Amino acid sequence: WPQVELTAARQRVYNAPMDIPVTLLYSILSSIAQSAMEPAPDPRLLNEPTAMVRLLPAEAKQGVMLPPAGDGFVVIDDQRWPLAPTAQIRSRQNLIVVPMQIQSPVEVLYLPNASGAINRVWMLTSSEASAPRPR
Structure with a gap:
């Protein structure tokens, strides 16, 4: 006391x-x-979100995006696309990232806008990338 x-x-x-x-x-x-x-975590699952399910648009196309060069363009599947001024790139955790944060090629889903510029990009987890989608 x-x-x-x-x-x-x-x-x-x-x-x-x-x-x-x-x-x-x-x-x-x-x-x-x-x-x-506690058992050691599976290293393959460390980058996977555990409780989040993202609803990705069915009309989005899948591809591999190279790290942006900072010139307002992105290269997806060896095709050069302009980035829309309002483009959003989302990480595997669904956070918005700036293009210069991407340092290596990454599997993505992307949506071009009406003028053909890339408007939305989602970096995919391994489980999302394995789901069949149009290329």
Whole structure:
């Protein structure tokens, strides 16, 4: 129980001794023990989102996009496409990324707009890439 003392003005002061080093040590040791007892994650699934299902448009085409050069164009399946001014590129976690963040070729779904510029791009996870789609 905390020790209760009274000041000269008869106000309570709570001065409970806190055993922080023991509590901290217990917390660290228990987290180490817990992580040692858990099985190692499958490295193939580390980049896969676990609880997210994306609804990708059926009319989108599938291809391999090379890293953008920064000139307003993207190369998908050896075809050079202009990027629309309002283009959105979404990562495997469904976050919007800027084109210069893409550093290696990636399997994507893409939608061109009415003028033929690429308007939407979704980088695919391995399970999404294995689903049959038009190329």
